[in-house]
Amino acid sequence: SSSRSAVIIIGAGVSGISAAKVLAENGIADLLILEASDRIGGRIRKESFGGVSVELGAGWIAGVGGKASNPVWEIAAKFGLRTCFSDYSNARYNIYDRSGKIFPSGIAADSYKKAVDSAIQRLRDLESDCAVDVPNGAELPLQVPQLIIVFLCLNAEKKVEPISTYVDFGEREFLVADERGYEYFLYKMAEDFLFTSEGRILDNRLKLNKVVRELQHSRNGVTVKTEDGFVYEANYVILSASIGVLQSDLICFRPPLPRWKTEAIEKCDVMVYTKIFLKFPYKFWPCGPDKEFFIYAHERRGYYTFWQHMENAYPGSNILVVTLTNGESKRVEAQSDAETLKEAMSVLRDIFGPEIPTATDILVPRWWNNRFQRGSYSNYPIISDNQVVNDIKAPVGRIFFTGEHTSERFNGYVHGGYLAGIDTSKDLLVEIRKYERENENKSFLL
Numbered sequence: 001s002s003s004r005s006a007v008i009i010i011g012a013g014v015s016g017i018s019a020a021k022v023l024a025e026n027g028i029a030d031l032l033i034l035e036a037s038d039r040i041g042g043r044i045r046k047e048s049f050g051g052v053s054v055e056l057g058a059g060w061i062a063g064v065g066g067k068a069s070n071p072v073w074e075i076a077a078k079f080g081l082r083t084c085f086s087d088y089s090n091a092r093y094n095i096y097d098r099s100g101k102i103f104p105s106g107i108a109a110d111s112y113k114k115a116v117d118s119a120i121q122r123l124r125d126l127e128s129d130c131a132v133d134v135p136n137g138a139e140l141p142l143q144v145p146q147l148i149i150v151f152l153c154l155n156a157e158k159k160v161e162p163i164s165t166y167v168d169f170g171e172r173e174f175l176v177a178d179e180r181g182y183e184y185f186l187y188k189m190a191e192d193f194l195f196t197s198e199g200r201i202l203d204n205r206l207k208l209n210k211v212v213r214e215l216q217h218s219r220n221g222v223t224v225k226t227e228d229g230f231v232y233e234a235n236y237v238i239l240s241a242s243i244g245v246l247q248s249d250l251i252c253f254r255p256p257l258p259r260w261k262t263e264a265i266e267k268c269d270v271m272v273y274t275k276i277f278l279k280f281p282y283k284f285w286p287c288g289p290d291k292e293f294f295i296y297a298h299e300r301r302g303y304y305t306f307w308q309h310m311e312n313a314y315p316g317s318n319i320l321v322v323t324l325t326n327g328e329s330k331r332v333e334a335q336s337d338a339e340t341l342k343e344a345m346s347v348l349r350d351i352f353g354p355e356i357p358t359a360t361d362i363l364v365p366r367w368w369n370n371r372f373q374r375g376s377y378s379n380y381p382i383i384s385d386n387q388v389v390n391d392i393k394a395p396v397g398r399i400f401f402t403g404e405h406t407s408e409r410f411n412g413y414v415h416g417g418y419l420a421g422i423d424t425s426k427d428l429l430v431e432i433r434k435y436e437r438e439n440e441n442k443s444f445l446l
């Protein structure tokens with residue numbers, strides 16, 4: 001079967017949805033969204049666990065309270081998404097060693113500050129030759145979580161912090177704690193241009209379970225082939241698959257992508273970031289807002305280092321979350337959840353003693369092994385310049401690229417994906433208007 005659309009959008013994550021919305025608002029209603037999985041949202045994804053909604057992917061609205069307003073924060077506010085302020089600044093007082101002793105707060109605060117300072121210094125040292133956006137004299141706020149998590153978990157070799165988020169939008173972070181999930185704001189956005197009923201999208205322009213495997217492109221258009229044997233024709237394609245997917249062989253391009261493109265794609269690193277959820281029969285950890293985050297200091301870097309309790313978000317839920325990254329994420333993805341539970345329990349028994357109860361349930365997301373993701377988010381190396389992201393973003397003929405990895409300033413974030421979708425659609429609209437001017441007697445849809 002075959003049909004032709006003005007624009008096919010591949011992927012229904014935040015960037016695909018925002019791209020489609022901009023096109024629809026600008027009169028391009030003849031669009032088709034092909035999504036590989038059985039739901040919209042992509043890396044914004046909730047799951048029921050232990051009686052509440054937990055976020056397997058994006059959890060925070062990062063960058064709030066600054067001079068400019070984070071658009072995702074605005075949309076979330078408009079739709080009444082429930083959020084909780086995350087105060088990371090106290091994490092430094094909650095550092096446990098292997099025998100369960102809390103580091104004396106003075107020392108902990110001092111080494112914590114040193115750790116952050118040296119991470120900042122690293123960024124500054126490298127700044128001159130790699131254009132990292134560190135404002136002069138700006139103190140990086142101690143609550144910047146990713147920097148700290150990554151500093152503690154990895155050898156800080158990389159530009160780990162897309163600092164523009166904090167500079168532009170502010171230093172505060174809010175955890176989404178809403179039973180409808182972070183993805184609720186996406187459904188609300190989709191409602192503006194897709195037909196929905198009782199919270200479900202019933203518009204046949206959104207097709208789920210459509211895994212795109214081939215893009216055949218020419219001056220005249222793009223032929224899109226899906227795994228289930230369908231063929232779709234389009235004047236233009238917007239591709240929002242993640243950087244990890246672009247690095248994999250899931251999608252075959254005919255003709256192949258040019259070298260400048262594939263080389264740029266290879267240059268962007270993929271970060272794996274895993275939140276493991278553990279449900280307990282009762283809580284045995286100290287609670288209160290200043291105890292939300294705690295750190296386990298183990299000689300092996302990144303070994304079950306960063307913990308969070310969910311009592312602020314969901315009182316009485318008795319859930320702990322531990323964050324792993326890169327190597328540790330991949331290691332844990334490859335083993336059974338029972339094995340992971342054993343490791344996590346042994347860490348918790350180091351900290352809180354042998355009497356604590358074993359978790360009754362565990363949830364281990366596998367972003368690395370998910371062939372529609374292949375990682376958690378893009379991480380441009382500190383030595384890369386804007387050319388890399390510009391090349392990754394640049395269209396190839398009639399194929400346009402979007403996704404968080406195409407956002408020069410906000411890659412790695414939900415708002416990066418959201419703004420990238422808008423940018424790419426605007427670029428495509430310019431192209432379409434140009435085509436229409438040059439071919440006045442031909443309809444765009446031909």
Ligand code: FAD
Nearest residue numbers: 011013014015036042043058059060212403404413414417
């Ligand atoms: P995606 O959401 O990946 O959307 C792309 C879509 O394309 C997917 O739905 C995928 O299924 C589909 N697709 C892929 N290949 C194909 C194909 N061949 N055919 C058809 N469809 C295809 N951001 C924050 O702002 N705050 C956070 O706290 C935060 N934490 C995070 C924690 C984790 C564990 C992860 C994984 C991410 C986190 N992020 C966070 C990042 C944020 O989730 C992403 O930046 C954003 O959701 C990416 O949106 P996107 O549209 O670019 O990509």
